[in-house]
Amino acid sequence: MKKKKRGMAIVASSVLAMSLLGFSTSVHTSASTQTVSKNYLIAYSQSLPKNYLAEIKNAGGEVLRAMPEVGGLEVRSSNPNFLSQLKSSGTIVAANNERAYKLEDGNPEGADGKRVDITPDADGTYWSSQWDIRYLTNEGKSFAIESGGTKTASGVTHKAVVGVIDSGIDTEHPDLKSNYLGGKNFVLENGYFGDVDEETGDPNNVTDTNGHGTHVAGSIAANGLVKGVGPNLGIRAYRIFDRSGSAPTSPIVEAIIQAANDGVDVINMSIGGFDNLKYYFDGTRYNDIADVLLWKRAIKYAVNKNVTVVAAAGNESLNYADKKSLTDYMNATYSSSGFLFKGVAIETPGGLPGVITVSSSNKWSTDKLAFYSNYGNSFIDVAAPGGDNGPVYDRSRDLGQRDFTYRALSTWPTKMGKYVTMVDNKGYAYLHGTSMASPKVAGIAGVIKAAHPNYTPAQVKALIEKTAIDYGKKGHDELFGSGEANAYNALTGK
Template identity: 40%
Template sequence: MKKRKILKKSCSFLFAILVFSSLFLVNKVQASKMGSHSEIHLIILFNDDRIDTNVNKFIEKSGGAILNTLSQVGGIEVKCEAKLIPEIKSYNTVKALVPNHNVKIPKERTIKFRESRRSKRSSEYQEGDLYKLYQWDIKKVTNNGKSFELGTGSHDVVIAILDSGIDKNHADLKNNLLGGENFIPKNFNGNKTETGEPEDIEDRLGHGTYISGSIAGNGRIKGVAPDIGFKSYRVFDSNGQTNATIVCSAIIKATDDGANVINLSMAGYDIKGKCYWTDPETGIRYDLGDDMAEYELYKRSIEYAVNHNVSVVTASGNDGLDCTDGELLTEFLNKRDKEDGFEYEGVTCEIPGGIDGVINVSATGRNDIIAEYSNYGDGFIHVSAPGGDYSERESIYDMCLSTGIGNSYMFEEGTSIAAPKVSAIAGLMLSKDKTLTPKEIEKKICEKADKLNGNRLKEFYGAGLVNAYNILNKK
């Protein structure tokens, strides 16, 4: 493997290969039985971002239903019988369609922080005590806290965190939380704990709370921007599932709400080529076209955000793959999704990190070496940030500490842990100058990054390791 060979040359030691998946998206089709027919959820994208109401009428007349309308990007989510797919495709206004996959967060390496016996009582905990002891990652990005002297952010700038929600009462987060919204519909996937209430942003998983601490934590732990404002947009349900229409609806809403930065600590893959799906109920094989509607939906949603002057930061993914090798990714997808009836031809790209306009982030360990789990690729990675790497010394202290649900703290690792550090830096920059465009923010973050390995391994580190102090220091 090219990555491993280069690493062996650039390191004076070998470290164990132990790949841990963090927030990698696993696709499962939403399908159910309706009478003797198979019913399926579809994403339909129209040409020129314009919804064809004739298609809507046809679906409803045929017994289907329109579940979601994304008028800003010309897309709809529908529920209908699978046999309608060829007829829907026959409309010349339809650009692409695909079954709306369930997207699930697999298990990630997470270790709960436990107080030592010598720890003080909670009433006597000191400001920043855990930051001083364990947050090597935040210290690295802030030059050992020196950037805090130059800027800590403000509530005039809002970072939208699209994730699993937030522990609203966490002592280290509540002062910077500016609200948010739930995008999980009622009884999503038969999950009766989901009420669909917009205000239900409480985190059941912990991932969203963790991400928020890396950005805006201010208490026992510190985020990169400890006084920045943030909103929590809940897009993963209590079982850790979502889909493309939920995520893209949240991107659009966060943009319309006036967010300045969007953090997407998630990663998946989509095909640019032929996609086939075999209905498990009938055995009928459907040609779903020459493009994946999910990819196009993400692309249009991100373009909508960037065109409204919103910076979008993404995680590169946690499969240790060269994401510039589209054929390799297609092979990976075919193996992964075969049991769900999918077959792909063509090249695959990583989403949303492979979409133009985002700042895509790889993860490094404590020793500033690319983490074994981190995806990479020349031109695919813009910058790197600390995400932790347990495999370096098989120590939890090589992972990253942040906030957890129940007013707790957690050690974690992943590219999804690296991305929020970059989102926080973008927020710090906008706190100084709100006229900056997403392109200008990306350019400055890259220019001021610390060069790693003589800046030779750009496929791993992009422009280098992000540094808030370098950006805020005008000397």
Template identity: 25%
Template sequence: MDSAPFIGSDLAWDAGFTGEGITVAVIDTGTDYTHPDLAHAFGDYKGYDFVDNNEDPQETPPGDPRGGSTNHGTHVAGTVAADGAIKGVAPDATLLAYRVLGPGGSGSTENVVAGIERAVQDGADIMNLSLGNTINSPDWATSIALDWAMAEGVVAVTSNGNSGPNNWTVGSPGTSREAISVGATRLPYNVFTSEITTSEGVEYPSAKVMGFPNEDELLALNEGEYEFVDVGLGAVSNFEGKDLEGKIALIARGEFAFVDKATNAKNAGAVGAIIYNNVAGEHPDVPGMAVPTIKTTLEDGQNLLAELEAGNNTVSFDIEFAYEVGETVADFSSRGPVTGTWMVKPDVSAPGVNITSTIPTHNPENPYGYAALQGTSMAAPHVAGAAALVLEANPSWGVEDVKAALMNTAEDMINPATEKVYPHNTQGAGSIRVLDAIKAETLVTSGSHSFGKFVKDTGRQVEEQSFTIKNLSGERKRYSFDVEFTGNPDGIRVNTSNNLNVHGGKTQQVQFNVQVNTAKLEPGYYEGTIKVSDGSVIIDVPTILFVGEPDYPRVTGALFGKEDETNYYVGSYLPGGAEVLAYDMYLLGPGNTIGGFLGTIGEFSNVPAPVHEFTWDGDMNGTQLPNGDYVLAVYVEQAGEIEYRAYLVTKN
């Protein structure tokens, strides 16, 4: 309700573009096509279920012995094309659902690839994949499949992943060379200060607003004095036998999600919650909590418990507006670059925090519901819906045109912590603006560029690149170019045309090169922006280059499982290969820690990227290792870097 208008969807609707005639494939956990907000978007053919191999791609219901029920795909579909209590970005688009993730929301790479292929064959114009893994490789099967989908003329949109905020955390298929990878943002919001008071002389200096359903409910806490009740961890059982009606729930952090604690408090009748930490320090803000929630440190939480023990069981609040924060990138949103191609990812960003959309309730008495979720899974369908509006408005555009329009017209976001523009590998080209993309008169493709690695120890190295300018207007435009690298580092020089005349409706290629003197530059990556101007509009094209060997993770995951009755497959994902590779087995210690060393089960050298695998017979020091949980540690030496990463595995 807030996010679609924020990116300009309502302006596109007013201009006459609602997604009519455009088909969007939702490749996910299935979709509840009977939901009243979604039923209009489905025809007789709903899509395909690759989990159960039929033409009924419904969500997984409760009671499936293979795993839990799902609602993810329905939520994604609602953001694309709902038209009811929720209005999606493209409310008149046609939907197809492909269930590739089954019970519990898990699935196989094979099914995801099959879903991509079927969506292309079924004539989808756009596909959305709010799914992925943590493998930072452009050559993983799902990434390659999206490259092919784009080559077949289908606009492929995918989530960038939820493993941020560190660099190199983008996972496949967000690593695709061609698809539109999407990061998540939080809509502008107001920040409030908070003070809580119990009895005279007791202070709680750490009290801060953690989250709330809306500002009215938050500020309503100022209106009186409330009883507060200790409910431990805030589980449903902790509320049993306690009267919370109109009161404040005092809750400890731990064991399960903050949002569930707040929801349990609301269901018990509480009007607010105070959640105190279970360790030293401050816990995170969580937008969209079911009740207004204040957070405190462990020390202040213990003081509140002491007040209750002393019979002082009332609390009052003083909550005031402090300032507004603009659109920001979510901390959880995965960052680039991509290993191997060294590309900037995400390509663009869109709202992905506290997004309310459609879900199945799996309750026959009240089957259709709504929920607020967050993740790059919620951001991607905003872009898929936007692509539908752009395609409807510009039916002759190809997939590169749609991608370029969304990237070229995106808005930069400012990090409030630094008061500087977010890096390209955090926000991509920026936050999408639908109507601007629809009305673009110039398209610059590709929408971002990587010059790759400059590895010479001394002297100069030159790399060439090119991009294409398409003048969509009816008149000749004169373009000028400027390239700026962050910090204006000495040692990087870019040469390109000073000016270029392009006639209306024509396309021209622009050649440019970068000369890097590595002797003047510290190893690392350098971000820049190519500014293309027609005299009135400036298009920013993100670019990046690396000096020296990039600091990408040398190992990004492990493989372990039963190969046959007597053997096991063991392996790892190696973005750059490995000069030295070893697999060590440890006992599993208390609290999922690393226990005693058992031995090395495999040693290898000069292993190529991106995947290594071998067969192990289960033998450890001359005897069969008993079945159970263990820690598999992978040792990698590559290009002067050493990594040693541990993974929980089960031998059975």
């Protein structure tokens, strides 16, 4: 359920991905007073100073998270002058209201909540319905070259591990449990804003309460009735979204750092939103410079630890290279809520250095992306199948003519109620979005690392781009980047 009065969320239509744009705030009421606390991000010039706790306290704040690896803090304060009092420090390079991200909830009563009827194959699997994985792996032939690990009498020996920063995972899903290697929950007790009673703050509880993370994980490493790109890859789950679907910047940054420290080979982030360097809310000027700095530092930290970082391009159908169109879009969408955008919009994390940014291709065209996918020169590195509603819908945009089987089939939490385009209510669902494209590339990066453990992130990216299928305009283009990534080609060098 969505919570109100946190700001707002840039919701990327009904395709599952991430949204952005709210201030992290909470209201505390006593018998005689009501105070509004805000969360802030602070970026120091380099490392955290020795006196940072006293500095924050003297300005009327409380440290919620310290991120020494990137010189950052998440702070809560009810002092309306907190930022101005803090700026006396010469070691702080940026400080601003922290942004809150939001997963799109969807609509269980709408057409997306209806069951999808498909016939299982003779062996009981759904392989024939996985058009995307079949194509990426050349009908499964890449599995014989490199599946990400080897099966032994005691289980699976994983040769590479992918960290999934998302809504958690169904650790007991029959298609995922043999590849699940652990993870961490970053959600605070009662949620990030103190209004989600079901959250206990248990760092070991990575249970997926949304479904998004489980679907993403299946595209990477499912091994059962459906298959992922690397069915023997290890997966680690880093849960950043609370049950309401919210997550500020700081736990995402902390999850990137944790995944890198855990020694994962690849990080997938099927998340994204816009940070802005200059905007106004109800006439007051703001910026997101601290958010952008900490995002950049966290990604650099991971890459320096030899981690390949993959992210979704986003689902607003925007040309990221056209900066004016981004600003116009945000003003057209959110001006009624009191926002006025003047500065440059930066897509985080997809628009940052060190990230492989993935647009969404579809089943039926080699010239057009999925209708929702963002694109842009110098933004998109490669495309991957994220699915859509089929060619008939693409021409008509009639919701009644959607064919859900053109979407991506993957795992869904087995104990979660019917919510999206589920298959036979058995723990499988069709979704579409750049969220479904990004994990395909993360899976390809994973099997490359399994085959070539000494490859750097730059070498992994170069191989993915070199062996991508050149769709769209010849050469690198704004839609597909270097082309549609392909696991079989990457492993065979074709």
